[in-house]
Amino acid sequence: MLYAILCYNDENEVSRWTEEEDAACMERLGAVQAGMSARGKLGPVVRLWNTDEARTLKKSSGDPVIVDGPFAETKEQFLGFYVADCDSMDEAMEFAKQLAVANPGTGSYEIRPLRYFGDNKLASA
Numbered sequence: 001m002l003y004a005i006l007c008y009n010d011e012n013e014v015s016r017w018t019e020e021e022d023a024a025c026m027e028r029l030g031a032v033q034a035g036m037s038a039r040g041k042l043g044p045v046v047r048l049w050n051t052d053e054a055r056t057l058k059k060s061s062g063d064p065v066i067v068d069g070p071f072a073e074t075k076e077q078f079l080g081f082y083v084a085d086c087d088s089m090d091e092a093m094e095f096a097k098q099l100a101v102a103n104p105g106t107g108s109y110e111i112r113p114l115r116y117f118g119d120n121k122l123a124s125a
Contacts (some may be wrong), residue, residue, distance in 0.1 A: 008078055
């Protein structure tokens with residue numbers, strides 16, 4: 001089964017990392033990713049731009065409204081995600097625990113089973 005592992009952290013804290021601190025974190029995360037990848041269980045890994053680069057489209061009874069940034073005001077922001085092919089929620093949780101150890105500071109990981117919606121697939125470039 002496919003699982004999304006959603007990564008949340010304080011983007012202000014992450015943005016204060018030096019290039020060296022950021023590179024060290026990415027190296028540690030890469031080591032965790034390598035294990036899943038070697039077993040053919042790792043799908044897309046995505047790091048999102050900061051929320052000041054985001055736009056939100058709000059649905060309403062009329063025309064949709066577009067606003068700058070994310071709509072929710074929270075202490076943690078959605079900073080990225082993994083798609084992993086795991087045999088169980090326990091395996092997905094173990095992968096998330098390894099990511100948490102590799103990633104310094106506070107934050108959280110939300111683990112959710114995925115379902116395909118339709119038959120659309122992105123084509124490789």
